[in-house]
Amino acid sequence: MKTALMLTVCALLATGSSTLLGGPTVSDDSFVLLPVKNDPTVSFRMIFLAGSQNDPAGKEGLAAVTASMLTDAATQRNSYEQILDKLYPLAASYSAATTTEMSVIYGRTHRDNLKEYYPLLMDAVLRPAFKQDDLDRIKSQMLNYLENTLRYASDEELGKAVLYTRLFAGTGYGHITPGLAESVRSITLADVQDFYKKFYTVGDITVGVGGGYDQALIDNLKRDLGGLPASGSRAAAPKPKTIPLDGFDVTMVEKDAPATAISMGFPIDVLRGTKDWYALAIANSWLGEHRNSSSHLYQVIREERGLNYGDYSYIEYYPGGGGFTVPPQNVARRQQIFEMWIRPVPNETRHFALRAALREFQKLVNNGLSESEFQLTRGFLSKYVLHYAPTTMERLGYALDDRFYGIKGSHLETFREMMKTLTREDVNAAVKKHLRYGKMAIAIVTKDAKSFKEALVSDAPSPITYKTPKPESVLSEDKEIGTFPVKVKPEDVKIVKVEELFQK
């Protein structure tokens, strides 16, 4: 098995390009290499800083459409059907993923099949055909996602999308990656071609290669990717501003929901690689480690009260959280948020559940972690991080993100090292500095939003009753939760209909 392994990530510093044939080449420092000698596979991740923040106004979704037009469509040499046929016996594939700041073209092949795979991958990046029928197919899928799947099939994903876009309304972060329905409908082949020429340039690419490859592959990549469009001059997208938050900013999505999904959060100015981030990671893990019963929110809301399936918190953007147990790679952002995710609760307990989460969050902000909580969580994370990137492809993703964040060395190694040196005081100081109570956006997907709004703005008590017995300790705490003050002004609660979301 492949993993032996020096987790060496070396940016090539040698100047080998002079030995290559003429023409532009991709510079050595655009490569992030992760050689793993015993790995029988080769992994590729090519990152372009072409994310949804770069979508032109009125063309929201263009970055995602363009990326799919490279990997899920014809090239100048092969029709889409021919590509599928050629990849099939190789058991290899390549795909695109677009997030706010970047698009990544990634794929993996067994090294036995590298010779057949490589030209297909290069064709996809360098020689897309940009055919109308492929565009129609890809747009249709995105529209189906925006108009049907996201609005109706998963209320918790819907709630998160509403939170993310609300916090950054009016900025490049203010729409979700698949865009807006009307904008997607308006995207033309010319739009895609322009976007490709502008953002998929030789100067913009960062190339990650991992696994059992040899130097000849790297030389070929330098030469071949030199065939990307020449870099033009364009300003980097500005770091987004967030909406002003003076109190609770509530968006309720009215729909015939069988249960209420809640997501809430606010921007934070801390990024991985800094001491504060690792300190805050300890506090966050204690409060809400993703998909883990060690999460305190999970213990209070699910384990003790049985209100839902889980409750978590985050200090980094974590899209598609229902589908991952550990953080995804290559979703890096310059502006992060703190977020709490309350999975759907029975509609009659929505006010109570919201209060329960806010109350626990306020306690963390006010009191920080106790010594025992700190020690337990620090020990947990020092080993749990081992599970974040067990495969070469995942480690390569982290290495590329290290480049994005300007981290020298490895974030995951730093993470483990920091767990040895951080103190409880560091953690609680980071909490005080970066987390605050009372100023946050809240997204709620629910039925009869009007009555919830009335209850919220009047801060009406929300007593809870159970069909089954609960311990006295829970019942007495329930009284405090049910009257925990949450001051919301009527003008700060907006009710939107689900069918109006992500439209234009």
Next chain:
Amino acid sequence: MKPFMASLLFILILSVGSTAMSASIFPYKYRTEKLPNGLTVIMIPVESPGLVAYYSVVRTGSRDEVEPGKSGFAHFFEHMMFRGTKKYPAQVYDSLVTAIGAKANAYTTDDYTAYHLNFAKEDLEKVIDLESDRFQNLDYEKAPFQTEAGAVYGEYRKNITSPFALLNEKMQDLAYDVHTYKHTTIGFEADIKAMPEAYEYSKSFFQRFYRPDNVVIVVTGDVDPGATIELIKKYYSGWEKGYVPPQIVPEPPQKKERTAEISYPGRTLPIIDIGYKGEAFDPESTSYVAALVLGDLAFGETSDLYKKLYVKEQKVEFIAPSIPMNRDLPLFEVYSMVKTADDVAYVRDEVYKTLEEFKTKPVDAKRLNDLKKRQKYSFLMSLDTPDHLAGGVARFVAMTGGLEVIDRLYSKFETITPQDVMAAAQKYFTPDRRSVVVLKGAQQ
């Protein structure tokens, strides 16, 4: 577990498992031990940087829920296994698993339930201690039992907004009359609502099914089999055998086609699910193994129909087969999300036409060979972490109790001919074995 996700998982496992080599296909040496109490232990040492995966596979799933009103109980019980023992009450168990930084969870399928932990190798004995304790000495009061029922209902509510959850629930209910595959793994909503009342039943569930002779432990990664088996003997030998197999009523042969239409309360494109009564997992059966490859050949992404409906005509958002591996007779299905309701009948008829062609024309030998090559490389590429390896073999272990079947199945794959595929199409894909469900959104 979401039933639709479970179906997709079967496809994945199929690709994981198949390869075209003739001798031993499974690439790792492993050691199997059976304790006197019937507990089977499979240890697969593989190179990994100090990491171990530990799977306890209980050969009980929603298939075993034979009592009326108890659908979904295997899954519910999976939740209860985290509610502690006298030695390690729930919070202590949680804090110990947290202290070792383990990645721990569990899932339930139709045929089995798996409890899995990934951790650093120095914590192996702690994990064996914790796991052996809860499997032998689970002990919970009525109140936490009832509270956990709320979490399960929450899981149901979270899932049911997906049209696929509704569709699968309906298809299983329609296609089966008496066999327990009639209900999904998460169970009927009415049964989930009634779960808080089943405290005593839950105790009997544990007594009957959570027995060493119904459990297989799979340990992979940076492990020494000799030392590992000694630890397992030390901690598990006191566990008394006593598995009581449930009396699962076989499904009688279906006599004629069944159809149903259901309405999804939200908005969705229409989805058609065409299911045929298939066959239980049998690696010796030529027709069964041929059916496993037929699904991909007829409806996978290099099939003529996929290219026609998805790429050229763009009538569908997707079309995909599901040919699962199960202990009892499953459905062999084809799903498609169709762009307009007017085309649902057209897509259905195209599926039928494709199957008729497979019955009369041998499939192209090159495509069959391409599939065999694909399966070989999928298999080799999929076993890339201890967790993927243990998870990838879990269903085989659950169905048969061991790993030997993997080589047998893949040797059989190698022998499959275009004529075998044709015979499988004729055997399984007949109108009398068929059930069809069409789901449409109530709002448009």
